[in-house]
Amino acid sequence: MGMTYLKLTLTALFWGGTFIAGRMLALEVPPFSAAFLRFVWASVFLFGFLLTRRPLPSLSLSQWAWFLVLGATGIFSYNVFFFSGLKHIPASRASLIIACNPAMIALFSSLIYKERLGVVRAGGIFLSVFGAVIVISRGQPAAVWNGGLGVGDALILGCVASWVAYSLVGKTVMQSVSPEAAVAYSCLVGTLLLAVPAAAEGVFRHLFTYSASAWANLFYLGFFGSFLGFRWYYEGIRAIGPARAGVFINLVPLSAVLMGVGFLGERLEPSLILGALLICLGVSLTNRR
Numbered sequence: 001m002g003m004t005y006l007k008l009t010l011t012a013l014f015w016g017g018t019f020i021a022g023r024m025l026a027l028e029v030p031p032f033s034a035a036f037l038r039f040v041w042a043s044v045f046l047f048g049f050l051l052t053r054r055p056l057p058s059l060s061l062s063q064w065a066w067f068l069v070l071g072a073t074g075i076f077s078y079n080v081f082f083f084s085g086l087k088h089i090p091a092s093r094a095s096l097i098i099a100c101n102p103a104m105i106a107l108f109s110s111l112i113y114k115e116r117l118g119v120v121r122a123g124g125i126f127l128s129v130f131g132a133v134i135v136i137s138r139g140q141p142a143a144v145w146n147g148g149l150g151v152g153d154a155l156i157l158g159c160v161a162s163w164v165a166y167s168l169v170g171k172t173v174m175q176s177v178s179p180e181a182a183v184a185y186s187c188l189v190g191t192l193l194l195a196v197p198a199a200a201e202g203v204f205r206h207l208f209t210y211s212a213s214a215w216a217n218l219f220y221l222g223f224f225g226s227f228l229g230f231r232w233y234y235e236g237i238r239a240i241g242p243a244r245a246g247v248f249i250n251l252v253p254l255s256a257v258l259m260g261v262g263f264l265g266e267r268l269e270p271s272l273i274l275g276a277l278l279i280c281l282g283v284s285l286t287n288r289r
Contacts, residue, residue, distance in 0.1 A: 004235065004236050004239045004240060007232035007235060007236065008232065008233065008236045008245060008248040009248065009251060010228075010232065011228070011229045011232045011233050011236075011248065012248050012249065012250075012251030012252050012254075012255055013251070013255045014224040014225055014228060014229045015225060015229055015249070015252045015255070016095070016251070016252045016253070016254070016255025016256035016257075016258070016259055017220060017224065017225070017255070017256070017259055018220070018221055018224075018225040018229075019086070019091035019092075019094060019095050019252075019256045020091055020256065020259055020260070020263070021217040021220045021221050021225070022034075022082060022083060022086050022091070022217075022221065023086045023090070023091040024213065024214075024217050025083070025214055025217040025218065025221070026083050026084075026086040026087045027087075028210065028211065028213075028214050029083075029210060029214055029218075030083075030198075030201040030203075031079075031080055031082075031083035031084045031087070032080060032194060032197040032198040032200070032201050032203070033198045033201045033202075033203035033206070034079075034083045034218070035075075035076075035079035035080055035082070035083055035194050035198070036191060036194040036195055036198035036203055037198075037203065037218050037222075038079065038218055038221040038222050038225070038226060039075055039079070039187050039190055039191040039194065039222070039226060040191055040222070041218060041219060041221070041222025041223060041226070041227075042187050042191075042221075042222045042223075042226035042227050042230070043184070043187045043188050043191050044222075045222065045223055045226075045227035046180070046183060046184035046187055046188075046226075046227055046231070047184055047188070049180060049184075049227070049231075050180055050181065050184055053180075057177060057178075057181055059177075059185070063173070063176065063177065064185075066169065066172070066173045067173070067182075067185040067186050067188075067189050068189055069165075069169050070166055070169055070170060070173065070182065070185075070186035070189070070190075071185075071186045071187070071188070071189025071190035071191075071192075071193055072189070072190070072193060073162045073163075073165040073166045073169065074162060074163065074165070074166025074167075074170075074186060074190070074230075075166075075186060075187055075189070075190020075191070075193070075194070076190045076193040076194055077158065077162040078158075078159050078162035078163055078166065079190075079194070080194075080197075081155045081156065081158035081159045081162060082094075082156070082159050084155045085152045085153075085155035085156040085158075085159065086152075087152070088150065088151050088152025088155065089150065089152030089153060089156070091256060092253070092256065092257065092260070093152075093153070093156075094152070094156045095132075095252055095253035095256045095257075096132060096133060096137070096253055097153060097156040097157060097159075097160065098156065098159060098160065098163075098249065098252060098253070099128075099129055099132035099133070099249070099250050099252070099253050100129070100157075100160050101160055101163050101164065101167075101246060101249045102125055102128065102129065102243075102246040102247040102248075102249050102250055102286075103125050103126075103129055104160060104164045105163075105164050105167050105168070105242050105243060105246035106121075106122075106125055106242075106243035106246060106247070108164055108168055109167075109168060109171075109241065109242040109243045109246075110243065112168060113168075113171065113241075113242070117243065120285055121243070121244075121285065121286045123282075123285060124247065124281075124282045124283065124284070124285030124286035125243075125247055125282065125286055126282070127278050127279075127281055127282035127285065128247055128250035128278065128279045128281075128282025128283055128286065129250060129282070130278055130282075131250065131254075131274075131275045131276070131277070131278025131279035131280075131281075131282060132250045132252075132253045132254065132275065132279060133275075134271055134274055134275035134278060135253050135254050135257050135271065135272055135275030135276065135279070137271075139269070139270070139271030139274070140271075166186075167237060167242045167245075167246060168242055170182055170186075170234055170237055170242075171237055171238075171241070171242055174234065174237070174238045179231060179234035179235045179237075179238055180231055182234055183230045183231050183234050187226065187230070233245065236248070243286075244286055247282065247283055247286040248283060250279050250282060250283065251279060251283065254272075254275065254276055254279050257272055258272075
């Protein structure tokens with residue numbers, strides 16, 4: 001179980017970096033093209049990993065139907081909303097909205113799969129969400145929403161809806177296939193869905209015009225944010241359930257801000273320390289036996 005928690009924590013760190021990489025990439029590469037190239041990388045790594053461990057599984061028509069749902073939600077719609085939203089709002093604000101994911105996953109997981117939360121785990125979810133709010137708002141939660149809900153905010157909320165569906169449907173799919181296969185085939189389907197609108201944006205025509213920085217960000221998103229992150233997240237869902245695995249997503253805004261401190265020279269403020277403590281306490285309470 002300790003290895004599961006470690007992988008989920010590392011996944012949160014990797015995903016914190018995707019907001020910085022995605023923000024930089026969104027300024028140069030259109031959303032469909034960025035999402036398509038991200039998952040070309042991811043699919044190559046995932047199927048390479050599968051082939052080194054076992055023969056590819058034989059899939060039924062119903063399994064392909066489930067992979068279509070996973071690819072359409074967690075890969076296609078999530079990433080279109082993600083890159084489109086990051087063109088309008090800062091990465092920090094986007095990561096705060098994404099912090100709604102665990103609460104929504106826990107809510108729908110309890111309704112659909114009858115996962116019992118209890119007072120302690122529900123309190124842990126609340127603490128971790130509130131900690132994420134403290135981190136991103138720099139200690140002034142009300143200030144985040146003073147500007148109202150803009151286009152970018154609405155697009156990132158689309159990410160939340162997409163990820164909740166991807167997480168919950170994934171639990172059903174992994175009753176018959178491994179986490180690695182579930183992620184690999186959903187990424188393949190999502191990549192194929194993204195290929196058409198990406199081609200309309202001219203991704204193949206502009207492929208060799210992207211900067212070295214853009215390709216470095218794409219590699220980060222494909223390898224760390226997708227190949228490792230998605231696979232370890234699904235392993236966590238299978239091991240401890242969607243509600244408990246999902247709460248680790250609240251470490252994402254914390255890691256995003258910490259990377260801003262480390263790589264962009266931003267000041268380490270008291271609100272960051274307070275938020276970090278609340279997030280860690282919330283994750284600990286949610287994952288108590």
